[in-house]
Amino acid sequence: MEYLATILILVGINVMLAASFNLIIGKAGLASIAHPIFYALGAYTSGLLAIHTGLNAVAATLAGGAVAALFSLMMSLPSLRVAGDYLMITSIGFQLGLLQVIKNLEFTGSQGGLSNIPTPVSGPERAFVFCVIALAAAAVTLAAIRWIVRGPYGRAINAMRDDELAFQALGRNATRIKIVIFAIGCGIAGIAGGLYAFYFQYVSPEQFEILASGTMLTMVVVGGMGSTWGPVVGALILVALPQAITFLNLPPSFMAPVQGMIFTLLVILFLFLRPQGLVPPEPPAPLAHRPADREGKGAR
Amino acid sequence: MSAVLELRGVCKRFGGIVVADDVALDLDRGQILGLIGPNGAGKTSLFNLISGVVPLDAGEIRIEGRNLAGRKLHERARMGVARTWQNMRLFQTMTVLENMVVAPREYAGESIARLVFAPGAVRRAVAESCDKALAILDRMHLAHLADSPVTDLPFGQQKLVGLARALMNDGPCLLLDEPMAGVEGQAYDTMKEIVRQEAAAGRAVCVVEHNISFIKDLCTSAVFMSFGRILERGSVAELLASRTLAELYFGA
Amino acid sequence: MLDTGVLAQILWTGLATSSYMVLFTVAFALVLKVVKLWNFAQAGMMAIAFYAMHAALARFGWPTPAAVAFGFAVTLAATLALEVWGLRVLRARGSSGLFFFIFTLVCSEFAAFALTLVFGTEPVPLFPQILSPTRIVAGIAVSDWDLMAVSVTLALCAALALWLRLSRDGQFMVAVSDNAALAELYGINARRAYLAAFAIATVFVCAGMYVYGSRTAVIPTAPLNLMVFAVVATLLGGMGNVFGAAGAAVVLSLLQSYSVLVIPSQWQNLLLYGFLFVTILFFPRGVPLDRLRAIFRRAQA
Numbered sequence: 001m002e003y004l005a006t007i008l009i010l011v012g013i014n015v016m017l018a019a020s021f022n023l024i025i026g027k028a029g030l031a032s033i034a035h036p037i038f039y040a041l042g043a044y045t046s047g048l049l050a051i052h053t054g055l056n057a058v059a060a061t062l063a064g065g066a067v068a069a070l071f072s073l074m075m076s077l078p079s080l081r082v083a084g085d086y087l088m089i090t091s092i093g094f095q096l097g098l099l100q101v102i103k104n105l106e107f108t109g110s111q112g113g114l115s116n117i118p119t120p121v122s123g124p125e126r127a128f129v130f131c132v133i134a135l136a137a138a139a140v141t142l143a144a145i146r147w148i149v150r151g152p153y154g155r156a157i158n159a160m161r162d163d164e165l166a167f168q169a170l171g172r173n174a175t176r177i178k179i180v181i182f183a184i185g186c187g188i189a190g191i192a193g194g195l196y197a198f199y200f201q202y203v204s205p206e207q208f209e210i211l212a213s214g215t216m217l218t219m220v221v222v223g224g225m226g227s228t229w230g231p232v233v234g235a236l237i238l239v240a241l242p243q244a245i246t247f248l249n250l251p252p253s254f255m256a257p258v259q260g261m262i263f264t265l266l267v268i269l270f271l272f273l274r275p276q277g278l279v280p281p282e283p284p285a286p287l288a289h290r291p292a293d294r295e296g297k298g299a300r
Numbered sequence: 301m302s303a304v305l306e307l308r309g310v311c312k313r314f315g316g317i318v319v320a321d322d323v324a325l326d327l328d329r330g331q332i333l334g335l336i337g338p339n340g341a342g343k344t345s346l347f348n349l350i351s352g353v354v355p356l357d358a359g360e361i362r363i364e365g366r367n368l369a370g371r372k373l374h375e376r377a378r379m380g381v382a383r384t385w386q387n388m389r390l391f392q393t394m395t396v397l398e399n400m401v402v403a404p405r406e407y408a409g410e411s412i413a414r415l416v417f418a419p420g421a422v423r424r425a426v427a428e429s430c431d432k433a434l435a436i437l438d439r440m441h442l443a444h445l446a447d448s449p450v451t452d453l454p455f456g457q458q459k460l461v462g463l464a465r466a467l468m469n470d471g472p473c474l475l476l477d478e479p480m481a482g483v484e485g486q487a488y489d490t491m492k493e494i495v496r497q498e499a500a501a502g503r504a505v506c507v508v509e510h511n512i513s514f515i516k517d518l519c520t521s522a523v524f525m526s527f528g529r530i531l532e533r534g535s536v537a538e539l540l541a542s543r544t545l546a547e548l549y550f551g552a
Numbered sequence: 553m554l555d556t557g558v559l560a561q562i563l564w565t566g567l568a569t570s571s572y573m574v575l576f577t578v579a580f581a582l583v584l585k586v587v588k589l590w591n592f593a594q595a596g597m598m599a600i601a602f603y604a605m606h607a608a609l610a611r612f613g614w615p616t617p618a619a620v621a622f623g624f625a626v627t628l629a630a631t632l633a634l635e636v637w638g639l640r641v642l643r644a645r646g647s648s649g650l651f652f653f654i655f656t657l658v659c660s661e662f663a664a665f666a667l668t669l670v671f672g673t674e675p676v677p678l679f680p681q682i683l684s685p686t687r688i689v690a691g692i693a694v695s696d697w698d699l700m701a702v703s704v705t706l707a708l709c710a711a712l713a714l715w716l717r718l719s720r721d722g723q724f725m726v727a728v729s730d731n732a733a734l735a736e737l738y739g740i741n742a743r744r745a746y747l748a749a750f751a752i753a754t755v756f757v758c759a760g761m762y763v764y765g766s767r768t769a770v771i772p773t774a775p776l777n778l779m780v781f782a783v784v785a786t787l788l789g790g791m792g793n794v795f796g797a798a799g800a801a802v803v804l805s806l807l808q809s810y811s812v813l814v815i816p817s818q819w820q821n822l823l824l825y826g827f828l829f830v831t832i833l834f835f836p837r838g839v840p841l842d843r844l845r846a847i848f849r850r851a852q853a
Contacts, residue, residue, distance in 0.1 A: 031653045078833045085590060088653050089783055090832055092592075096780055097825025104818050152401075152409020152426050159391045159402045166389035169351055170403045171377035171469065172410055180412055210776055214661040217654060253672065260665035267658045271651060272641060287397050289430040289446065 005127035009199055011239050012134030013192045016141045018219035018231030018238075020188035023145055026225030026281075027154075028181040029161045033213040034075065034091035037098050038068040038186040040208035042193025044108055047117040047203055057120035061194030068190025069183040071098075076182045080175050095210055103205045113204030117197050130199045137195060141188055146228045148184075154284045157181070211260060218263040222270050224277030233278050238263075303328045304472045304504035305350070305381075310359035312349055312528075319345035321528040323359070327504040329472065332495065334519035334536060335508045338548065342528040343508040344386060347475050351383045352376045363473055378405050380471025386478050388462045390450045396461050397446040400433035401426060403468035429468070436464045439497070440490050456487030463491060467498070474498060476507045480514050492518055516540070524548075561692050566809030568698035571705040573781055573801045575760030578709065579753035580782040581789065581797035586729040586749035593634055593656040594757065594782070596663030598775035601627040601754075602761040603667050606678055606770075624758045631750045634659060640743075660776060667772040675769030682767055701763045708759055709798060712752065721748060729792070777821070784828045788839055800839070 021035045042064035049060040075094050079086035102108045109115065121129045148154060160167045160174050168174050197203050215238055223234025242259055250258060270277060305327035312320040319342040327333055335343045348354050350361055352373040361368045363379055371379065391399050401407075408414060408425035415422055437443040440460050445453060450461060463479060479491055495518060499505050509515055515522060516536055523533045524545050531548070532539055539545060576598065583591040604626040608619035638659070642651055684697040716722040721744075727735040728745035736742055764770070764778070782797075785804055789797030804827060811823050 025650060025654075029648065029650055031650045033653075033657060078829070082832070085649055085653070086832055088590065088649070089787065090828070092783065093780060093825050093828035096777060097822060097828070100822050100825065104822075148412070148415075151415065152407075152422060153412060153415055155394070155398055156402055156407065156410055158393060159399075162391040162393055163389045165353065165373075166385065166391070167402070168373040169353070169377055169383060169385075170407075170465070171374050171405050172402065172407060173374045177410065184412075209773070211661055211664065211773070214658060214665075217658060221654065254669060257665045257669040261662060261669065264658045264662035264665060268655065268662065271655055271658075272638075275647075275651070283393075284398075286447065287395075287401060287430055288427070289397065289434060 002127045005131040007239060007243075008131045009127075009134040009195075011235055012131070012138040013195055014219065014235035014238055015138040015232055016188055016192040016195075017216055018223060018234045019138075019141050019145050019228075020185040020192075021216050022220045022223070022225060022227075022231045023149075023188075024182055024185040026220055026227075026230075027149060027157055027161075028178055030178055030182060031085060031088040032075075032091035032182070033088075033210065033217070034095040035186075035189055035216050036208040036210070036212035037095045038072060038189040039193045039196075039212075040099070040102065040203075040205070041068045041071055042190025043197040043203045043208075044102065044114060044193070045190070046194035047114045047197040048108070050118050050198070051114075051116065054118075057194075057198050061191055061198065064194035064197075065187040065191035068193070069187035072183045072186035073179065076179045080178055092210075095213070099205060099208060099210075102208075109203075111205065113202060113206075114197075115202045117201040117203070119198055119201055130195075134195055134199075137191070142228060142232070149228070150282075150285045158284065214260060214264050214267070218267050220277075221267045221275075222277055224279035224281065225275075226281035227277070227279040228282060230277050230279040230281075304364060305506070306360075306362045307346075307350070308360045310346075310349060310361065311357045312345065312354065313357060318342075318528045320349060320356075320359075323525075323528070323530055325523065325530070327473065327506055329502045329504050330499050331504055331521065332499045332519045333504075333506045334515040334522035335506055335525065336510070336515060336522055336539070337525035337531075340527075341525040343525055344477055345528075346525070347383055347477055347506075347508065350376075350475060351381050377469060377471075380405070380469070381473050381475065382466045382469035382471055383475040384462050384466045384477055384479060386481070388458055390458060390462060390465070392451055393449075395447050395449050396437070396442070396453070396464075397430065397433055399450055399461060400436070400465050400468050401429045403465045404429050404432070405469050405471060433464070433468060436467050440464060440494060441486075456483045456485065459483050460487055460491060463494060467494075472502070472504055474503050474505045476505065476509075478508055478510065480509055480511045512540070557691050562809050562813075563806070564692050564694065564698065566806040567802070568695075568701050569809060570802045570805030571701035572760040572764040573778075573785070573805050574705050574798045575708065575756045575763065576778060577782040577785040577789075577797050577801040578712065578794055579756035579760070580779070581786045581791075581794045582712075582756075583749055583753050584786060585792050585794055586725055587639075587746045588729075588732075589639065589652060589656070590783075591656055591753070592653065592779070593631075593659040594753070595775040595779040596660035597627055597631055597754065597757050598761050598778065599660070599663050599667050599772055600630050601758045602678070602765050602770050602775070603671055603772075605758070605762060605765065606671075606676055609678060610676070610680075620758065620762060623761070624754060627758055628751060628754045630663075631754050632747065635746060635750050660779075664772045664776065671772065673771055675771050677767070677769040678762065678765035682769070684767070697767050700766075704759055704763060708756060709795070712756075713795065721745075725749060780828070781824055784824060784831060787828070787831045788835060790839070 017035065017039060024030050024032060045067040046060040046064035049055045049063055050057065055063070075090050076087065079090040103111050119126070149157070156172060156177060160172070160177060164174050219231060219234030219238050222237060223232070224230025241262060245255060245259055303326035307323055307325040310320050310323040323346065335346070337343055349356055352368065352371060363381060366379060368376055368379070408422040434443055434446060437446055442457060442460060442464070445457065450458060453461065459479060463476070466474065476495070480488060483491060492514065495505060495507070507519065519536050521534065522536045522539045524531045524539055526548055532542060532545060580591060580594055583589055601623050605619050605623035608614045608622040609616070614622065638655060642655060684695045686693050686695040716726055724735070724740045725745045725748055727740055728742050732742045781801070781804065785801040786797045788800035788804070804824070808820055808823055811820055
């Protein structure tokens with residue numbers, strides 16, 4: 001039962017990661033591979049706060065999200081000011097650079113990672129409680145993102161993706177929209193990190209390497225960029241596949257690279273054969289308006 | 301009373317090519333200024349300089365007396381510079397109405413904070429924009445197409461939608477980049493009528509066009525550009541009568 | 553007090569170490585200039601080049617020239633496959649920059665995983681013996697590796713410069729990089745220029761991995777980190793300026809070498825990311841050397 005609960009918790013966390021990453025690259029069209037590092041920032045922040053200040057888990061997790069969102073500004077503000085693909089490059093530097101910092105700071109436990117994170121819930125129902133929390137958080141994330149994307153803000157984002165220049169020439173501040181979306185997406189990843197830290201009670205830098213971006217990309221590209229349910233499908237695949245791979249009975253040193261190969265291969269295949277992913281994007285809510293005149297006079 | 305749009309000493313070059321050479325221009329309320337000249341004369345570049353797509357090398361552009369220097373694209377639109385594009389640039393994945401609803405100077409749905417804390421106000425503002433958009437579409441006899449994806453429309457109607465979208469900006473200045481290109485029949489007449497209405501309502505309109513009959517019919521005055529310079533300005537009749545211009549435009 | 557001998561030694565060793573960075577940077581900057589692509593698949597190319605050469609040397613026991621040729625052939629095949637079956641399709645579809653980014657990066661990641669599967673995560677150098685014979689010249693220790701690294705780099709860069717300037721295909725490549733559409737109007741084949749750019753990049757990548765791998769043990773994920781250096785140097789040198797990027801690579805490398813005097817070695821890598829940030833903040837279009845020179849001249853007057 002605990003095994004099943006852990007799987008579900010991972011699904012919940014992955015849904016949050018995939019949905020937020022999807023918001024950034026699928027909806028806003030921003031090229032960034034730094035999602036693992038914001039996940040890490042949330043995990044480390046909440047873990048460190050819990051260990052050193054005894055802050056309660058909810059506040060610490062939210063703080064993790066806030067820290068991730070703040071760091072996202074450090075990345076987006078300078079690079080989006082400049083036109084072009086700078087966010088892409090900054091994201092690689094950010095991902096690799098911040099990870100180096102984490103790996104070298106004693107404060108964060110350096111290479112060995114951060115362990116003994118106090119858990120807010122103990123006892124036999126621990127796994128069950130966390131399961132409920134993780135799935136609820138995932139549901140809230142999906143609902144919030146769907147609400148943003150289906151309303152007038154979502155309409156603005158779609159227009160921005162369709163033709164950014166025309167969009168700006170109408171008076172819309174595309175840069176601010178991108179910065180805000182990026183902060184929201186990274187903040188959600190940070191909160192997911194907090195959830196991870198408090199359940200597993202151990203955070204190591206290895207799980208946030210740049211190769212982790214491959215798994216996140218898999219969830220988004222295969223699930224369906226820009227759709228609401230795509231990330232859920234992606235998250236399910238991501239958790240189910242490794243389980244399926246264990247049935248191949250490979251030696252442990254082969255498992256990680258085989259898994260990585262399958263994920264990246266899936267991304268490549270989908271990019272070429274089915275770029276819209278498994279779940280196509282839904283259109284925003286139709287505009288409610290007064291009935292238009294029937295058959296305009298003289299229009300041909 | 302100063303002009304709505306003033307250009308003084310505007311210069312711009314791209315590498316070795318001069319697209320604007322000491323351009324001076326005044327655009328007044330109610331005026332429909334025709335901007336004519338051969339391809340590559342710098343007409344669209346001038347629009348790009350005014351709307352802020354590219355920065356000036358030198359000179360000044362003012363709208364209602366306010367200097368546009370250092371202002372980004374979206375700021376200029378909010379200050380009242382509305383424009384259309386040669387290749388329309390409609391939002392392909394959206395309907396006609398959706399294209400227009402994101403187009404007013406202030407768009408309530410642009411701020412997440414307002415969406416979260418004042419959703420009712422946002423809803424009302426969007427509804428008002430819808431009404432305004434439908435009113436514009438009514439004038440063009442296109443209201444029944446409000447919920448059609450723009451990609452479903454024939455070319456002429458798409459161009460009208462492009463104009464309609466620009467009209468959502470109620471600012472004083474309207475820049476139209478070859479609005480008539482490829483347009484004929486009913487759509488042509490509708491467009492001419494709309495432009496006339498806008499000028500009559502007090503807008504300052506500048507039109508880049510190659511269609512001489514449109515210029516003759518509609519424009520109150522015109523300006524001839526070649527290689528980034530304004531060679532002649534005056535009434536349309538004067539410009540069209542000029543032999544030098546005829547040579548430059550149609551000749552060798 | 554800092555000994556001039558120490559400074560001179562760091563200068564020489566730093567220059568020698570900058571050699572492979574220059575090679576990786578030139579490859580990256582050339583593809584960016586000609587193909588207008590941020591080739592994040594270069595990390596994959598680098599990894600394939602290294603492990604192909606390593607396999608030929610360590611597993612098949614081939615002599616060095618044959619191993620290098622093998623490495624080049626394998627990498628070239630992979631790179632051309634990437635361009636013809638991957639990038640061309642995306643280009644024909646009008647895919648956005650995001651797709652190119654994801655595709656090239658995921659290709660590098662796939663290569664890293666595949667190579668981890670075959671070769672494991674143990675660091676391996678190209679040759680069993682990393683230490684190279686050293687002699688003292690004017691008080692500075694100069695190793696055989698240093699001389700090989702510097703001469704290979706200088707030779708390849710000179711050859712590229714001459715080829716771009718003097719050969720017809722080189723000039724066509726420059727024309728395509730300036731304005732591909734215009735070049736096509738003049739009958740220059742942009743596709744051929746792209747293939748040529750990738751082929752040249754492969755040469756530089758293989759040379760770079762040979763130089764790097766004959767001195768350091770490599771793991772499959774190492775090239776991803778090395779590539780960041782090439783990206784920063786390309787940005788600093790001004791995108792479109794291949795030899796400016798090479799110069800920036802030398803400067804960055806020397807700065808990293810000298811930084812060991814002031815900061816602990818584990819933070820050296822971080823310096824690079826700090827540079828990336830400074831570059832994006834202040835020099836997004838590259839360091840404007842001509843503007844700096846003008847300011848300098850004005851200050852002197």
